[in-house]
Structure formats: structure tokens, C-alpha cells
Amino acid sequence: MAIRFKVLGGAAQDNALWVEVDSGQSIQRLLFDCGEGCLSALALAEVQSADHLFFSHFHMDHVAGFDTFFRANFNRESRPNRIWGPPGSGRILQHRFQSYLWNLHEGLNAVWRVSDIGEADIKTWRYELPDAFETAHEEAAVVRDGSLVLDEEEFTVEALTMDHRTPSMAYRVTEKTRWNIDPAALEALGLRPGPWLKALKDPLELPDDAPVEGRPAGELREKLLVPTPGDSVAYLTDFLLDEAAAARLETWLAGCKAVVCESQYRAADLDLALKHYHMTSVQGAAVAKRAGVAKLVLIHVSSRYTREQRAELLEEARAVFPGARFPEGWG
Numbered sequence: 001m002a003i004r005f006k007v008l009g010g011a012a013q014d015n016a017l018w019v020e021v022d023s024g025q026s027i028q029r030l031l032f033d034c035g036e037g038c039l040s041a042l043a044l045a046e047v048q049s050a051d052h053l054f055f056s057h058f059h060m061d062h063v064a065g066f067d068t069f070f071r072a073n074f075n076r077e078s079r080p081n082r083i084w085g086p087p088g089s090g091r092i093l094q095h096r097f098q099s100y101l102w103n104l105h106e107g108l109n110a111v112w113r114v115s116d117i118g119e120a121d122i123k124t125w126r127y128e129l130p131d132a133f134e135t136a137h138e139e140a141a142v143v144r145d146g147s148l149v150l151d152e153e154e155f156t157v158e159a160l161t162m163d164h165r166t167p168s169m170a171y172r173v174t175e176k177t178r179w180n181i182d183p184a185a186l187e188a189l190g191l192r193p194g195p196w197l198k199a200l201k202d203p204l205e206l207p208d209d210a211p212v213e214g215r216p217a218g219e220l221r222e223k224l225l226v227p228t229p230g231d232s233v234a235y236l237t238d239f240l241l242d243e244a245a246a247a248r249l250e251t252w253l254a255g256c257k258a259v260v261c262e263s264q265y266r267a268a269d270l271d272l273a274l275k276h277y278h279m280t281s282v283q284g285a286a287v288a289k290r291a292g293v294a295k296l297v298l299i300h301v302s303s304r305y306t307r308e309q310r311a312e313l314l315e316e317a318r319a320v321f322p323g324a325r326f327p328e329g330w331g
């Protein structure tokens with residue numbers, strides 16, 4: 001049970017984030033954004049094993065690498081092809097799907113589903129290779145439950161709509177809490193392990209008032225089950241971080257272990273950050289610190305800066321959040 005993540009793309013280049021949620025039994029692979037050249041850090045087999053692609057927004061530097069992703073997966077039928085992003089994602093991606101000549105696709109039946117994450121609901125569009133992605137099939141909209149976007153057995157993905165003069169989605173992946181049996185408590189109660197322990201972990205299978213081993217299941221749950229909180233990582237990029245946005249984010253990031261955060265500008269260029277609805281490294285570090293996260297990785301640094309200035313940008317963040325770092329290999 002773990003979340004591993006890897007920042008794709010180098011310093012002063014487009015960046016993206018690759019996340020693997022490893023349950024011990026299976027691995028789910030999530031890609032956040034798809035800037036130019038980002039996928040060259042992955043093996044083709046990895047790109048072909050991506051389960052979900054989440055876009056923050058569709059500025060070129062976040063979508064320019066999509067051709068590589070699509071070329072690897074356009075005809076994939078072995079697993080669902082799922083893409084998520086802000087409102088308008090379906091419309092923009094349909095243009096991408098249709099921007100090739102399709103005359104050799106007979107017998108190929110791949111289906112792509114793209115979801116527009118709105119504030120109140122999620123609208124999903126289905127595009128099919130057999131008709132060369134010509135029809136946008138609208139599926140039933142789903143009313144959102146808070147910031148929840150995707151609820152899988154082992155983890156959730158949540159999204160918060162931020163302001164980049166266009167909706168830009170902040171994402172958070174969180175493993176679900178695991179419940180383990182405390183062996184000492186089991187012995188103290190004089191109980192023997194058995195299949196009932198597995199059932200005890202599922203309140204749907206065994207309601208609180210159901211008798212188990214001569215006691216109510218609820219009582220045994222309280223005495224025997226120990227929670228292990230899941231791992232988590234957030235991907236924050238391209239939005240204005242004024243006081244109101246920072247306050248929203250800090251609440252939403254509570255308990256999050258790692259944050260991968262845009263740091264487009266140095267503190268001295270705060271006016272540029274405000275003007276272009278981006279962040280400085282100090283702003284990102286301050287949010288991470290107030291939210292109490294354990295790890296902060298800075299990405300998406302402006303190419304206007306020299307190597308030395310980039311090092312200074314990191315030092316400025318470290319004055320606020322001492323553990324802040326750039327991705328591996330950025331020098």
C-alpha cells in the first residue's frame with residue numbers, strides 16, 4: 001500500500017506528474033497533464049498502462065504531449081480510456097481525436113470517455129473510434145459530492161476548481177484508510193482469529209448490532225480495528241494564489257502527505273505571478289507549510305530564469321518550507 005510519484009519533464013521545460021497507487025495486489029497509474037516531451041521519461045509500456053489522464057487545463061504547455069499519449073493508446077480496448085479535466089475538456093479533446101486521417105480503423109472498437117469536471121456536476125462524453133470520433137455521445141451527468149471526482153476501491157481523486165483566468169483543476173489522490181486487526185487486543189479478549197475478522201472490516205457485511213463471537217460487531221470493531229491512514233499526493237499548477245484561494249487550498253490539503261506545486265516565479269516577481277494568475281515558490285511553500293504537508297516538490301519554473309536564479313527560487317521556498325526540493329535530476 002503506497003503512492004509513488006514521478007515528475008516528468010526537466011527544469012524550465014513542460015512538466016507533468018505520473019502517479020502509481022500500489023495496493024499490494026494491483027497498481028493504478030494516473031497521469032496529470034501531458035506537456036511536450038514529458039512522456040519520453042516513461043517506457044511505452046508504461047504509457048500504455050495509464051488508467052486515467054487528468055488535465056489541469058488546456059494551455060499548450062500542459063497538452064502539447066497528448067499526441068504521444070494518444071498514439072500509444074488510440075486503439076486500446078484492453079482497459080478503459082479515461083480522461084478528466086475542466087469544463088470544455090470533451091470539446092477540446094474531440095478536436096484532438098479528430099485531427100488525424102481515419103481511414104484504416106476498420107475493426108478497431110476503442111472507446112474514449114472524457115469528463116468535464118464542473119463545480120456542481122461531472123458531465124461525461126463518449127467518443128468512439130468506429131465513427132472516427134465524430135459523435136459526442138453525452139452520458140448522464142453525475143452530481144458532485146464535495147470535491148470528489150473518482151472513487152475507486154483503493155483510493156479517491158478529488159479536484160478543486162482554481163482560477164487561472166480559466167478554470168484550472170487542483171488534484172489530490174488519497175489512498176483509503178486501511179483497517180488492521182490489533183493482535184494484542186484480540187488475545188486480551190480471548191478470541192481466536194477466523195474468517196469473521198475479515199467480515200468485521202466491512203460494516204455492510206456485518207452491521208454494528210450483528211452478533212459475532214458472542215459480542216456486537218460494533219463493540220469488536222472499536223476494540224480490535226486499528227486505522228492506518230493512506231498515502232496522498234496533490235498536484236497544484238497554474239492558478240492565482242490570493243488569500244482566499246490559499247485559505248481554500250489549506251483546508252482541502254489537510255492531512256495530505258506530499259504536494260507537487262507549480263513555482264513559476266521568484267518572490268521578487270510577485271506582480272507577474274498576480275498578473276498571469278500563477279504562483280511564486282514562496283506562495284506555494286506557505287500553503288504547504290500551513291496545510292502541514294510532509295513533502296513539497298516544486299515544478300513548472302519559468303524559463304526566464306537562469307540556473308542560478310532557479311537555485312535562488314528554491315532557497316526562497318526553503319526559507320518558508322525547509323524540505324522543499326526540485327524533482328530528481330534537475331541539478
Ligand SMILES: [Zn+2]
Pocket residue numbers: 057059164238
Ligand atoms: Zn496555464
Ligand SMILES: [Zn+2]
Pocket residue numbers: 059061062238300
Ligand atoms: Zn502552465
